[in-house]
Amino acid sequence: MLRLAALIQNEAMKLWLKKRFLVIVLILLILIPVFTYAQHKMVKNNREHFADWRNQTLQQIADIENTLSSDRIPEEWKKGRRIAVQQLRYYLEHDINPSEPSGVQFTREFLGNAITLFIPMLVLAIGSDIVSGERTAGTIKMLLTRPVRRWKILLAKLLALTLYVSLTIAVTVILCYLISGFVFGYGGFGAPVLTGFRLQGGTVDAQAVHAIPQWRFLLMQAGLCWFASMIVAILGLMVSVLVRSTAASMVTMMAAIIAGSILSSMSSTWTSAKYLFSVNLKLTGYLDGSPPPIEGMTLPFSVAVLSVWGAASLAVSFRVFTKGDILN
Numbered sequence: 001m002l003r004l005a006a007l008i009q010n011e012a013m014k015l016w017l018k019k020r021f022l023v024i025v026l027i028l029l030i031l032i033p034v035f036t037y038a039q040h041k042m043v044k045n046n047r048e049h050f051a052d053w054r055n056q057t058l059q060q061i062a063d064i065e066n067t068l069s070s071d072r073i074p075e076e077w078k079k080g081r082r083i084a085v086q087q088l089r090y091y092l093e094h095d096i097n098p099s100e101p102s103g104v105q106f107t108r109e110f111l112g113n114a115i116t117l118f119i120p121m122l123v124l125a126i127g128s129d130i131v132s133g134e135r136t137a138g139t140i141k142m143l144l145t146r147p148v149r150r151w152k153i154l155l156a157k158l159l160a161l162t163l164y165v166s167l168t169i170a171v172t173v174i175l176c177y178l179i180s181g182f183v184f185g186y187g188g189f190g191a192p193v194l195t196g197f198r199l200q201g202g203t204v205d206a207q208a209v210h211a212i213p214q215w216r217f218l219l220m221q222a223g224l225c226w227f228a229s230m231i232v233a234i235l236g237l238m239v240s241v242l243v244r245s246t247a248a249s250m251v252t253m254m255a256a257i258i259a260g261s262i263l264s265s266m267s268s269t270w271t272s273a274k275y276l277f278s279v280n281l282k283l284t285g286y287l288d289g290s291p292p293p294i295e296g297m298t299l300p301f302s303v304a305v306l307s308v309w310g311a312a313s314l315a316v317s318f319r320v321f322t323k324g325d326i327l328n
Helices: 002-017 020-049 053-068 075-093 103-114 118-127 132-137 140-144 150-184 214-242 246-266 271-275 299-323
Strands: 192-195 198-200 203-205 210-213
Touching (some): 002 150, 020 103, 020 118, 020 150, 053 075, 075 192, 103 118, 103 214, 118 214, 118 246, 132 214, 150 214, 150 299, 192 214, 210 214, 214 246, 214 299, 271 299
Antiparallel strands (some): 192 210, 198 203
C-alpha cells in the first residue's frame, strides 16, 4: 500500500508539473465572467421588457408555439419544443420561477450546458496523454524498469487522474458560484427546483414531479458531471495506452467528443446511436426533463451505457499495458 501511495503521489506530481490544471483554472477565470456578463445582460433586458417572471414565461411559451407552425422545423425538434411548453406551463401553474437569477442558479445552468463538450475538453487537457506522453518523452522505459508491477503503475495513473477530474469539477462549481454570485447574489440555495419529469413520446408525465431545494439539485448535477467526466477520462486513458503519439491521442478523443456533440442533435432517427458513449454524456438533462437525443433513452440507460464503455476501456487499458509491448 505504501508503494502504491508513493506511485500515486508521483503521478499526481507529474500532472501538476505539466501545469495544465493551472491552465484550466485560468480558462475558467476568463470564461466564467464572460458568461456571467452575458447572463446579466439577458436578465437586465428581461426586467426592462417584462413586469415579472410570469409575463416573461408566457412570452417564452408564445414564442415557442409560434415556431411550431413553421414547416421548416423538423418534427423531432418540434417534439422537444412541445415538451418545453408543457414544462413551462407546469411552472406557471405551481407559481415557481424557473430562472430566478442567483449564483446557484447560474452554476446549475453552467453545468447543464458544459457537461457534453466544455468539461470533457477540460478533462482531456489533463490526462489524454498520461501514457502516450511518457512514450514521447522517453520516460516510460525508466518507469517500467522499476521493481513494480505494471498494473500498479497504471492504477496509480488512473487514481491520480481521478483526483484531478474531481478537482476540475469542484473548482468549476466553486468559481461559477463565487464569480456569478458577485453579480446575482449568493442566495438561492433553498429555491425550489422541479425534477422528476417523465417523457412519454411527445408529452410530459408530471405524476412524479416534485420540488427539491436548489442546493440538492446542484449536488446531483455535480455528481452526474463527475461521472460523465470520469468516463471520458477513462476512455482517454485507454486511447493513451493504445496510441503512441501524444498529438494523435488528444486529437482522437477530441474528435470523438465533438462528433458526439454533433450526433446528439442529429441522431434522433438513428436509434443505434444511443449506444455511443458521447451521445449519453448529457446526464443532467434527465434531471430537468429535457428530451433525450433519441426517444426511449433514460437516466439508468445512459448510466449503464457509460458504465459499460468505462469498464471495457479499463479492461483494454490494463490488458494492453500489462501484457503488450509498451517499450517499443
